[in-house]
Amino acid sequence: MVAPGEVAPSGAGALPSDEHQAFRLMRFQLRDYLRSRRFLLMTALTLAIGVILTVVVAHYRGGLVSSPAAFYGSFWGGGVVVLIVFAGIIYGGDAIAGEFQHKTGYFLMGLPLKRGTIYQGKLLAAYLASVTAVVLYLAILLLNGIYYFGMNAFPWQLGASLLLALVYLAALLGTTFLFSSLFKTSAYAILVVAVLFLFGFGIAQDLVESLVKIEPWFLLSYASPVIGNIFANPYPTTSTSFGVTNYVASVPEAVLIMVIYFVVTTVVGYLLFSREQFT
Amino acid sequence: MSGPSLATSGLGKNFGAFVAVQGLDLKIEGAKCVGFLGPNGAGKTTTLKMLTDMIFPSRGEAFINGLSVRQDRKRALSHAGVLIESPEIYPSLSPTEALEMVAELRGVPRGEQPRRIRTALEEVKMSEWAHQKVGRFSKGMKQRIQIASTLVHDPEVLILDEPSTGLDPRGMAEVRAIVREQRKHGRLIFMSSHILSEVTEVCDEVALIDRGKLLFYDTLTNVTARFNGGNAQVDAVFARPLDPSVVNQAIPHLPGVKAVELLDPKRVRLAVPPGPEDQAQILEGLVALKLGLVSFKESAGALEDVYMQQISRGD
Incomplete structure (x- = not known):
């Protein structure tokens, strides 16, 4: 029996729908990620960031543990953004480029899959692999929070911030996949993505704000501080670093920037991948 | 259309000014093995890649069982088992998992998967490595798993690019035996090879390509006779x-x-x-x-x- 949306080939059962194939590909890709050295590296980085922040908070305490919102705002907001950037580089940097360089793409391309299905399955797998790091970091955070404030002191902003972090992760992975689609060599793709997210966006934002003096709404890095800012009451409208007053994206602005980044980069990345030839 | 088929119509590919394949018209029908011969750089792999939508033709079209590979890659490739350019499988997967992935993506019913995977691994003599990580395998062992992956869904058409590449003499003999066996199952096998004795041994027909042009396509007997x-x-x-x-x-x-x-x-x-x-x-x-x-x-x-x-x- 062929279910709606499925195609009946000869010789096998019904060919799964595109969505089912993307889900199935994601499962195997995720399994590969979770068994890989990059998963160990990501877990080690997550633990390192968690341990460092645990030690810093335990040592300095003071304002950091003055209230649950202050604690979660600094501990979560400060750490998870860095963590997501690392996850994007590690899981997304060579996700597409690696298919060419390591020749695994030749295996996938022989299967009855649309290119969009491959892109979708890999993006989902990278997203879920990155979420494991976010969840691990959240667990470290909650253990610290429970230690300082007990079981009943979780600010409402924590849930909202977690959702914002997940949207930011999607936007960041969409962007890393776009750059990964530009290259056929893993090292180039990872290098470009790493430079872009660790330095490029930050430098561009500083230049735009200090020299051009306009709101850098077109940069993803402008949106990410919302993950920590949401804990502040009242929500900040500007921030100051090294004596320079900077713009701060409001929650709706930040969400819009992230969603637009995700949609645009995913569409462009897919279009690039769909035109790539396995020469 | 009855039986498996492969066809190209005016198929051509340019890489910049270089013409890799030009005006390739080929129509292969029925259960048989066709050897695709030609020197290095003749356009064999380029043709096979166009037949499987890995690269896009500059001109013309390729069809599997009458379905345009470019227009309907998913349905066209559902009929075929493909092995091109000695690809790699995700290294952390075992052969069983890799074949499970292929079976799942190809829609092999869950209940049938264990039997088909077991049979495919037996055919390529890899049963005893079924649960080891592919990343630790030699090139020849990976090639066998790749061949198994082309068989797991019981395809009508097999497109193989130098399938015995990287194998030792015993492995090459086993590949020949597998190909012969597949022909008996009513499959159409289109196989590029450099090894003429291999082609003579397993193929019914040969197509010769040189500098991107098809020189002839005929039965082995007619070719040598001609x-x-x-x-x-x-x-x-x-x-x-x-x-x-x-x-x-x-x-x-x-x-x-x-x-x-x-x-x-x-x-x-x-x-x-x-x-x-x-x-x-x-x-x-x-x-x-x-x-x-x-x-x-x-x-x-x-x-x-x-x-x-x-x-x-x-x-």
């Missing part, structure tokens, strides 16, 4: 050295034998009519001579002669 004055060439091997009188008189006088060439004391090459009936009659005649005939088969050397003749003509 370029050898209308005769096919058959090698006969005997258990005992042949007496010169047998070579010069008895064998040439068998009905249908056009010429005899002594290759070594126990081996002769016969020019014979291409028809199977004539060849059967000659075989019976040789048996009747009681010379200890041990083998009588299409000459690999004949294909090599044709190949060299055709390729050097283009130089």
Whole structure:
């Protein structure tokens, strides 16, 4: 029996729908990620960031543990953004480029899959692999929070911030996949993505704000501080670093920037991948 | 359309100014094995990649079972098992998991998967490695798993790019046996190869490409006959050295034998009519001579002669 949306080939059962194939590909890709050295590296980085922040908070305490919102705002907001950037580089940097360089793409391309299905399955797998790091970091955070404030002191902003972090992760992975689609060599793709997210966006934002003096709404890095800012009451409208007053994206602005980044980069990345030839 | 088929219509590919494949018109139908021959850089792999939508044609179209690969890649490739460019499987997966992935993506019913995976691994003699990580395998072992992955969904068409590449002599013999077996299952096998003896042994038909142009596509017998004055060439091997009188008189006088060439004391090459009936009659005649005939088969050397003749003509 062929279910709606499925195609009946000869010789096998019904060919799964595109969505089912993307889900199935994601499962195997995720399994590969979770068994890989990059998963160990990501877990080690997550633990390192968690341990460092645990030690810093335990040592300095003071304002950091003055209230649950202050604690979660600094501990979560400060750490998870860095963590997501690392996850994007590690899981997304060579996700597409690696298919060419390591020749695994030749295996996938022989299967009855649309290119969009491959892109979708890999993006989902990278997203879920990155979420494991976010969840691990959240667990470290909650253990610290429970230690300082007990079981009943979780600010409402924590849930909202977690959702914002997940949207930011999607936007960041969409962007890393776009750059990964530009290259056929893993090292180039990872290098470009790493430079872009660790330095490029930050430098561009500083230049735009200090020299051009306009709101850098077109940069993803402008949106990410919302993950920590949401804990502040009242929500900040500007921030100051090294004596320079900077713009701060409001929650709706930040969400819009992230969603637009995700949609645009995913569409462009897919279009690039769909035109790539396995020469 | 009945039975499996592969077709190309005016298929061409340019890489910048370089014309890799030009005007390729090929129509292959039915359960058979077709050897796709040509020197390095002739356009074999480019053609196979266009047949599987890995690269896009500059002109023309490719079809699997009548379905355009470019317009409907998913349905077209659902009929085919594909092995091109010795690809890699995700290294952390075991052969069983890799084949499970292929089976899942191809829609092999869950209940049938364990049996099909087991059978495919048995066919490529990899059962004892079924649960080891692919990343630790040698190139030859990976190649076997790749071949198994082309069989797991019981395809009608097999597109194989030099399937015995990287295998040791035993592995190559096993690949030949697998290909022969697949032909018996009613599959169409389109296989590129550099090894002419391999093609002679397993293929029914050959297509020769050089500098992106198809030089010919015909049955093995017709090809050797066409370029050898209308005769096919058959090698006969005997258990005992042949007496010169047998070579010069008895064998040439068998009905249908056009010429005899002594290759070594126990081996002769016969020019014979291409028809199977004539060849059967000659075989019976040789048996009747009681010379200890041990083998009588299409000459690999004949294909090599044709190949060299055709390729050097283009130089």
